[in-house]
Amino acid sequence: MTKCATRPATAPGAHWLPRTLLALTGMLLSTVALANPEHPTQWQLNLTRGVSPLSHDVWDLHMAVFYVCIGIGVVVYGAMIYAMLKFRKSKGAEAAKFTHNTKIEVIWTIIPVLILIGLAWPATRILVYENNTSNSVLTVKVTGVQWKWAYDYIDYEGQPINNVSFISMLATDSNDARQMDSGISPWSIKSRHGVDDYLLNVNKPLVVPTHTKIQFLITAADVIHGFWVPALGWQADAIPGQIHDAWGELDKPGTYRGQCAQLCGQDHAYMPIVIRALPRAEFRQWLAAQENKSRMQDVSRTAQIVAAPGDAPQG
Amino acid sequence: MSTDAATHHDDAHHDDVPKGFVHRWLFATNHKDIGTMYLVLALVMFFVGGSMAMVIRAELFEPGLQLVQPYFFNELTTLHGLIMIFGAIMPAFVGLANWQIPLMVGAPDMALPRMNNLSFWLLPFAFLLILSTLFMPGGAVAGGWVMYPPLILQTGESLAFTIFAIHLMGISSIMGAINIIATILNLRAPGMDLLKMPLFVWTWLITAFLLIAIMPVLAGAMTMLLTDKYFGTNFFNAAGGGDVLLYEHIFWFFGHPEVYVMILPAFGIISEVIPTFARKPIFGYKPMVYATASIAFLSFIVWAHHMFTVGLPVGAQLFFMYATMLISVPTGVKVFNWVATMWKGSMTFETPMLFAVAFVILFTIGGFSGLMLGLVPADYQYHNSYFVVAHFHYVLVSGAAFGIMTGVYYWLPKWSGHMYSERWGRIHFWLSVISVNVLFFPMHFLGLAGMPRRIPDYNVAFADWNMVSSIGGFVFGASQLIFVGNIIYTVYFAKSKVPARVWDGARGLEWELPSPPPHHSYSTPPEILPGMLAHGDITH
Ligand code: HEM
Ligand SMILES: [Cu+2]
Numbered sequence: 001m002t003k004c005a006t007r008p009a010t011a012p013g014a015h016w017l018p019r020t021l022l023a024l025t026g027m028l029l030s031t032v033a034l035a036n037p038e039h040p041t042q043w044q045l046n047l048t049r050g051v052s053p054l055s056h057d058v059w060d061l062h063m064a065v066f067y068v069c070i071g072i073g074v075v076v077y078g079a080m081i082y083a084m085l086k087f088r089k090s091k092g093a094e095a096a097k098f099t100h101n102t103k104i105e106v107i108w109t110i111i112p113v114l115i116l117i118g119l120a121w122p123a124t125r126i127l128v129y130e131n132n133t134s135n136s137v138l139t140v141k142v143t144g145v146q147w148k149w150a151y152d153y154i155d156y157e158g159q160p161i162n163n164v165s166f167i168s169m170l171a172t173d174s175n176d177a178r179q180m181d182s183g184i185s186p187w188s189i190k191s192r193h194g195v196d197d198y199l200l201n202v203n204k205p206l207v208v209p210t211h212t213k214i215q216f217l218i219t220a221a222d223v224i225h226g227f228w229v230p231a232l233g234w235q236a237d238a239i240p241g242q243i244h245d246a247w248g249e250l251d252k253p254g255t256y257r258g259q260c261a262q263l264c265g266q267d268h269a270y271m272p273i274v275i276r277a278l279p280r281a282e283f284r285q286w287l288a289a290q291e292n293k294s295r296m297q298d299v300s301r302t303a304q305i306v307a308a309p310g311d312a313p314q315g
Numbered sequence: 316m317s318t319d320a321a322t323h324h325d326d327a328h329h330d331d332v333p334k335g336f337v338h339r340w341l342f343a344t345n346h347k348d349i350g351t352m353y354l355v356l357a358l359v360m361f362f363v364g365g366s367m368a369m370v371i372r373a374e375l376f377e378p379g380l381q382l383v384q385p386y387f388f389n390e391l392t393t394l395h396g397l398i399m400i401f402g403a404i405m406p407a408f409v410g411l412a413n414w415q416i417p418l419m420v421g422a423p424d425m426a427l428p429r430m431n432n433l434s435f436w437l438l439p440f441a442f443l444l445i446l447s448t449l450f451m452p453g454g455a456v457a458g459g460w461v462m463y464p465p466l467i468l469q470t471g472e473s474l475a476f477t478i479f480a481i482h483l484m485g486i487s488s489i490m491g492a493i494n495i496i497a498t499i500l501n502l503r504a505p506g507m508d509l510l511k512m513p514l515f516v517w518t519w520l521i522t523a524f525l526l527i528a529i530m531p532v533l534a535g536a537m538t539m540l541l542t543d544k545y546f547g548t549n550f551f552n553a554a555g556g557g558d559v560l561l562y563e564h565i566f567w568f569f570g571h572p573e574v575y576v577m578i579l580p581a582f583g584i585i586s587e588v589i590p591t592f593a594r595k596p597i598f599g600y601k602p603m604v605y606a607t608a609s610i611a612f613l614s615f616i617v618w619a620h621h622m623f624t625v626g627l628p629v630g631a632q633l634f635f636m637y638a639t640m641l642i643s644v645p646t647g648v649k650v651f652n653w654v655a656t657m658w659k660g661s662m663t664f665e666t667p668m669l670f671a672v673a674f675v676i677l678f679t680i681g682g683f684s685g686l687m688l689g690l691v692p693a694d695y696q697y698h699n700s701y702f703v704v705a706h707f708h709y710v711l712v713s714g715a716a717f718g719i720m721t722g723v724y725y726w727l728p729k730w731s732g733h734m735y736s737e738r739w740g741r742i743h744f745w746l747s748v749i750s751v752n753v754l755f756f757p758m759h760f761l762g763l764a765g766m767p768r769r770i771p772d773y774n775v776a777f778a779d780w781n782m783v784s785s786i787g788g789f790v791f792g793a794s795q796l797i798f799v800g801n802i803i804y805t806v807y808f809a810k811s812k813v814p815a816r817v818w819d820g821a822r823g824l825e826w827e828l829p830s831p832p833p834h835h836s837y838s839t840p841p842e843i844l845p846g847m848l849a850h851g852d853i854t855h
């Protein structure tokens with residue numbers, strides 16, 4: 001990863017500036033230390049680095065452009081503040097008459113262009129990397145439906161997966177608490193591990209292996225939705241009639257939480273996405289169990305159909 | 316126009332101001348009256364849209380659903396956006412254009428006064444119509460101000476009314492823009508070459524061309540929605556062979572230039588105010604004009620930066636990323652020029668200048684987040700989060716709206732002949748500038764922490780910053796009552812008279828007229844004398 005080396009420029013002689021910047025950076029870094037890639041934390045200030053090679057790249061780019069902005073801000077605001085303190089009528093300042101200065105105008109056109117090229121370079125590289133979904137190991141189809149997510153496992157390590165599909169929707173405790181006048185405090189909704197998971201928990205998470213390039217085929221059944229799990233480092237719109245191809249990887253076991261990002265109607269706020277990343281061996285077991293279960297279901301369903309022809313149970 | 320009026324053109328007492336409400340206002344053709352009506356409408360809509368924002372912030376004050384049901388919440392965010400854009404910001408700028416452009420170019424009135432009347436009077440009906448949809452069965456549109464299908468097609472019957480209202484607003488904008496172009500190109504006083512026009516006039520000229528180019532595009536998108544909903548077409552219906560993304564492309568081809576429609580006139584106002592209070596001509600007049608023109612041009616080729624996450628081909632994403640980044644160069648030039656205008660000036664900080672300085676600082680913060688949003692891989696994280704909400708409120712509230720307030724404080728003494736209360740102006744300023752940051756800055760944090768936009772309820776981790784933001788919101792909302800109070804005071808109660816040149820550093824034709832200017836100004840074109848124009852004197 002090319003780390004952008006741009007650092008805040010400091011105005012000479014202004015000792016408080018570097019210190020303020022240092023403090024600011026320290027504050028950011030400390031929230032980074034506290035921040036948890038799995039779910040948001042209170043008073044969180046910044047993105048988390050995530051747990052994927054992609055999210056790390058995105059983080060670096062984000063911080064680089066942030067520092068560039070700080071640098072430009074220090075120069076522009078510094079000049080403005082200096083001017084406002086110095087060139088006041090009340091301090092007897094006399095207005096100069098100049099109206100242009102070709103040299104400085106050329107400089108402040110060229111320098112921004114150079115800075116932008118410096119940013120465009122890593123951005124381009126990451127974008128190309130991000131859009132290359134080849135060589136993925138697991139493929140999952142994700143379908144946004146008002147107001148839940150449907151997951152279909154397509155293939156893993158080159159083998160098609162049989163009938164592992166399910167629907168994932170808001171967990172019942174959150175769903176009860178979210179009703180108006182429910183009398184249930186959002187603060188009381190917690191996961192088994194004590195995580196505040198109000199509106200960020202589902203009945204059945206998407207389970208994936210760690211350290212695996214996962215291809216997501218994202219689409220929607222009714223209206224546009226947005227598949228967004230910050231730890232992956234990106235979001236992708238789920239659009240009816242289109243397949244949006246994206247990839248992600250999670251390099252640490254855990255429960256990663258996200259939400260539908262695109263306004264999709266009345267319950268848009270209530271269709272979270274939860275991804276559980278398991279070590280590969282555990283994932284294998286989980287997958288085998290799921291395949292087994294659906295096979296059993298198929299058998300019993302067929303049995304029922306045979307027993308009562310013309311009276312097949314729905315779905 | 317009678318010859319009598321022509322000979323007495325500078326004498327307020329001989330003005331034939333129409334008598335009676337109907338004649339003066341309903342049949343108004345005078346640019347000052349129409350300008351006033353536009354500004355009053357904008358102020359009313361600012362409060363209508365603002366009350367919706369207050370309800371939104373109250374619901375978001377803490378996690379859990381307390382005040383409104385989710386669907387109604389979506390109606391509020393949608394109408395808040397539509398009303399603030401089409402009802403508050405745009406009409407306010409048209410009102411300022413109506414008042415100021417004829418005064419600044421030395422024209423007797425707008426070129427097409429009757430059309431001017433129509434373009435104003437369409438608006439109150441359009442907004443009554445769109446507000447009435449709140450009370451229709453099924454409720455108002457709730458798909459966001461961008462009105463993406465297929466979601467928006469799930470709206471009840473109010474969709475047709477909303478689309479009709481938007482058509483009315485579009486027609487009004489197009490007529491307003493034609494009028495402004497006709498006035499600027501045909502009615503300038505002798506000696507006022509294009510490159511001697513005040514920057515406010517320049518930015519409006521360019522904005523008017525943008526409007527004529529984009530409003531029909533919006534109308535097209537709206538009409539396609541209408542036929543998809545009621546006449547069985549499938550423009551945006553994938554199942555019928557249509558393409559959902561077609562809508563997004565058309566909408567944002569309108570939408571991105573539209574955001575510049577809301578900021579270019581503000582650039583113009585700031586470029587008038589800073590030289591006045593720095594007592595120094597604008598730095599780089601021509602680069603300012605060229606920067607405005609290139610921003611306008613570039614604004615047509617960046618629309619897909621609103622669609623980075625839809626899955627466009629990489630090449631297209633790269634093109635739109637580079638074009639978006641490019642637009643920050645001329646934007647930067649403008650900011651640098653304002654700072655250079657302040658440099659070595661002799662500054663005083665009356666209310667208009669305070670707002671102008673805050674504009675430059677806070678608009679630039681919006682520019683920074685814009686630059687960040689323009690980097691596609693980073694935008695994959697920011698998109699549809701509160702980070703975007705922070706971005707566009709910095710450019711639209713502390714940008715466009717502050718620009719309008721700058722203009723109102725700057726020219727109100729000219730229009731009314733009285734000085735506003737400087738003291739209350741300052742109180743309004745300080746309350747606004749602090750609360751606007753308390754309101755919008757934490758939204759950056761919320762977005763980066765993962766809070767999506769347009770949700771009525773959220774995880775408890777987002778609780779703290781939302782509460783901070785809501786408190787900022789309430790203070791900001793309440794502070795705007797001071798603004799109204801100050802305007803009412805100035806117009807109806809202030810006793811002191813102001814001279815023609817209200818601000819000692821002000822240059823430009825409008826300051827040669829008495830305050831208030833006569834109902835019909837410049838029945839004969841003014842003679843431009845050396846030193847009258849701020850930029851480029853006729854005697855080189
Ligand atoms: C330096 C110049 C600017 C750049 C580079 C820029 C860039 C962007 C980008 C990339 C987005 C899309 C973000 C997303 O949805 O993921 C965006 C959104 C937006 N920008 Fe800007 N912007 C700039 C200036 C402005 C200005 C001057 C305005 C208006 C006065 C503005 C108003 C908006 C609005 C309203 C949206 C959100 C639209 C929506 O999704 O509802 N921007 N901007
Ligand atoms: Cu959704």
Ligand SMILES: [Cu+2]
Nearest residue numbers: 571574620621
């Ligand atoms: Cu845009």
